[in-house]
Amino acid sequence: MNAVLLGLFIYVALQVVLGLVVARGIRDEDDYLLAGRRLGYGLATLSCFATWFGAETCVGAAGAVYQRGLSGTCADPFGYGGCLLLMGLVFAAPLWRRRLTTLADLFRQRYSPGVERLATLLMVPTSVIWAAAQVRAFAQVLDTAAHLGLLKAVSLATAVAIFYTGFGGMRADVLTDFIQGVVIVLGLVVLWVAVFPSGTELQAAWQAIDPTRLELFGGYRHGFELLEAWAIPICGSVVAQELVARVLATRSPRVAQCSALLGGGLYIAVGLIPVWFGLVGTQWFPELQQAEQVLPLMAQRHLPTLLYILFAGALVSAILSTVDSTLLAAAALTAHNLILPIRPGLTERSKVRLSRAGVVVFGLVAWGLALGAGSILELVQNASAFGSAGIFALVVLGLFTRLGGAASAYAALVAGLGVWLWGRFIAQWSCAYLAALGAAFGAYALVAWWSWLMRPHRTGVASSWPGTRPDSCGATLSQAPCNLAGEVNQGTREQA
Numbered sequence: 001m002n003a004v005l006l007g008l009f010i011y012v013a014l015q016v017v018l019g020l021v022v023a024r025g026i027r028d029e030d031d032y033l034l035a036g037r038r039l040g041y042g043l044a045t046l047s048c049f050a051t052w053f054g055a056e057t058c059v060g061a062a063g064a065v066y067q068r069g070l071s072g073t074c075a076d077p078f079g080y081g082g083c084l085l086l087m088g089l090v091f092a093a094p095l096w097r098r099r100l101t102t103l104a105d106l107f108r109q110r111y112s113p114g115v116e117r118l119a120t121l122l123m124v125p126t127s128v129i130w131a132a133a134q135v136r137a138f139a140q141v142l143d144t145a146a147h148l149g150l151l152k153a154v155s156l157a158t159a160v161a162i163f164y165t166g167f168g169g170m171r172a173d174v175l176t177d178f179i180q181g182v183v184i185v186l187g188l189v190v191l192w193v194a195v196f197p198s199g200t201e202l203q204a205a206w207q208a209i210d211p212t213r214l215e216l217f218g219g220y221r222h223g224f225e226l227l228e229a230w231a232i233p234i235c236g237s238v239v240a241q242e243l244v245a246r247v248l249a250t251r252s253p254r255v256a257q258c259s260a261l262l263g264g265g266l267y268i269a270v271g272l273i274p275v276w277f278g279l280v281g282t283q284w285f286p287e288l289q290q291a292e293q294v295l296p297l298m299a300q301r302h303l304p305t306l307l308y309i310l311f312a313g314a315l316v317s318a319i320l321s322t323v324d325s326t327l328l329a330a331a332a333l334t335a336h337n338l339i340l341p342i343r344p345g346l347t348e349r350s351k352v353r354l355s356r357a358g359v360v361v362f363g364l365v366a367w368g369l370a371l372g373a374g375s376i377l378e379l380v381q382n383a384s385a386f387g388s389a390g391i392f393a394l395v396v397l398g399l400f401t402r403l404g405g406a407a408s409a410y411a412a413l414v415a416g417l418g419v420w421l422w423g424r425f426i427a428q429w430s431c432a433y434l435a436a437l438g439a440a441f442g443a444y445a446l447v448a449w450w451s452w453l454m455r456p457h458r459t460g461v462a463s464s465w466p467g468t469r470p471d472s473c474g475a476t477l478s479q480a481p482c483n484l485a486g487e488v489n490q491g492t493r494e495q496a
Contacts, residue, residue, distance in 0.1 A: 007309035008142070008316060012160055015176050015320060019168030022175060028348035032169035032355055033101060033332045034249040039174060041259055044250045047174045048263030049270075050181040051242055052080055054130075054322030057267075058188075058274050058315055059137045063292035065278030069213030071220070072278075075384075077271025079233030084264030086238050092260050093253035094399050095244060103244040103395070104337040110398040112406040113341065118413055119394065120337040122387030123241055127330035128362050129386065130242075132369035133379035134323035135161060139370065141296060141315050154370050157319075162363035165324040166356045170249060173324050180317035187314020188273040194302045195277075205280045213279060221430070228431045235437060236384035239391045241329035242322075327366070331358030385424070389436035390416030393444050404448035411447040416440030 026032050039047070057076045064072030100106055104123065108116035138161070139153035148156070168176070196202040220226045237243065243260075250256040274295055281294040284301065288294055299311040335354040340346060346354070369379070390413035397403055397412075419439040423432030 003305050004309055004312060005142075008312055011309075011313045012164070012316060012320070015179075016160075016164050016167075018176055018179075019164055019172035022172040023167040023169065026169055026171060026352060029101070029336070029351040029355070031171055032352045033328070033336070034245065035170040035174050037249055037251065039246075039250045039255065039259075041255055041262075043174045043178055044246060044255055044259030045262040045266070046181040047177040048084060048243070048246050048259055049266045050177040050184065050317070050321035051246065051325045052084060052263070052267055052322070053181070053184055053270065053318050054134055054137070056080075056133060056137075057271050058184075058318050059140060059292050059295055060133070061271065062274040062278035062281065062295040063290075065275050066281045066288065066291045066294045069210075070216045070275070070279065073216065073275050074226070074229035075233040077268045077275065079230055080237060081264050081268035081271060082230075083234045083237045084243070084260050084267055086234060087243055087247065088257050088260030088262075088264060091238060091395070091399070092247045092256040095247050096250065096253040096256040100244075100248055102332050102336050103239065103241050103391075104333055106398060107394060107409065108337075111394070111409040115394075115406050115409040115413070116337055117341075118410065119391060120333045122391060122413060122417060124330045124333050124362075126383050126386050126388060127241060127326045127333070128365050129369060129379055129383035130240075131161070131323050131326035131330070131362065131366040133383065134319045134326065135366050136370040136379065137292075138316065138319045138323070140292065141312060141319070151371065154367060158363055158367040158370070161320070161323045161327065161366075162360055164320060165327045165363070166359040168324075169352070169355070170245065170328065173321075173328060174246075174249070176324070177321045180321040183310075183317040184314045184321075185270055187311045187317070188270060190307055191277070191299050191303065191311050192273055194307065195298065205283060208283055209279060224431045224434060228434050231437065232384045232433050235392045236388040236433065239388060239395050240384075241333055242325040245325070245329060245332070323366075327359045327362050328355075330362040331355045334358050334362075385420060385433045385436075387413070387417045387420075389420055389433065390414070390440040392437065393440040397441075397444060404444055405451065407451055408444045408448040412440040412444035415443035 030036055057080070061073060061076035064076075095103075095106070098106055098109065100109075102120075104116050104120045107119045135154060135157045138157035142148055142153040142156060165173075196205065217226055220229070247256040247260060250259060277295055277298050281288070281298060285294060285297060288297070296312075296315065299308055303311055332355060335351065335358050339354060340351065393412045393416065394409050398409075416436045416439055420432050420436035423429035423435050429435060
């Protein structure tokens, strides 16, 4: 075992030990999935940052910029950073006030249990695909350090991710996110200083860049392709369970809002470092076969062994802080929104065990996806786009309007997914996600309008457009009443 692999092993082992220690204090589902809803500014901000700052930000973004120049940075760091900022500005406080356990709970409150289940089935694959991207990146770090080969590296990375995530849950997740966030920043800064110890080297590298590689909005045939590149990370990820869970785990709506904004700003600032290394990487590695290895190879070339171990630990931190969140999100949605409704009598301990079992199952699925994927960036893009057009439409219209009900929600989910699958894999549209967003919003509005037209004839009672009842916030008669702020009344709300 070489020194780098030994250092990584020790670092990961310490993270696992911390997770095991924290796991001893887990008492119920809220502790395991939402850290008891007690996160303050520091833990929440670093958790938002570290969860989003994953393999695609370090390894994937650097590789994309190496291949295409700045035009490869729409998603990272600007798109996903913008997603965090959008969450803080628009969605964080309203979501927190709903007192949800998962995002799918919103769809049960606002629409129906059936919509909740369908939305869950669409959100779970997103988290699993995203987990596969992190596992693949972890495998590349291991392969670079120890030359294990893809199969062994992916298998080892999956085993670590499953074990690491299964025991600690969200409580261990946020604590290790804090540590990992600090290590990520330190590792990237150390590499920056090692490669560019003075302004002279930095200026020389800048002057050697081909001007065509500096076109941020270049490489797209038309404006819709550019809009597509930005819409996927922003609209597709702002409704991800991984991010929503951080918002729900905070102790107040103000903390939820500010931590998302601070995390987004930190994400963009730190994310520019891998972008820079991808931009200048062609000067050191002009004909690299695997572009996603540019950042690890840069570190391997310029750092002594001890500092390279720190940098490799930073990469592993970025990966672990995301993979644990994705596996936990998939397990939470499945256990809380699919299984518990049909097994309502489970004890809190059984609920935690059920979520842990979900981590193992989805970890194995991520292992298979990681072995068969073409690239990390491909996995992340598919994860952000899969089914999220309809989810985004439901969150926007469900939180902020009284328009539509369960039928509208079903129409949006089915139309969004169907159009995206057709456009992405069959018709090969360059703007499949934009088309899916349009289809989801259009289907929702059309069905809501049709229901409004039919309602007076069906019930014999006049109804005002939009919504099913003027004081229902768009909910059905069976749902809890809402106050003027659109929040579910505390006395009648179903506790998630």
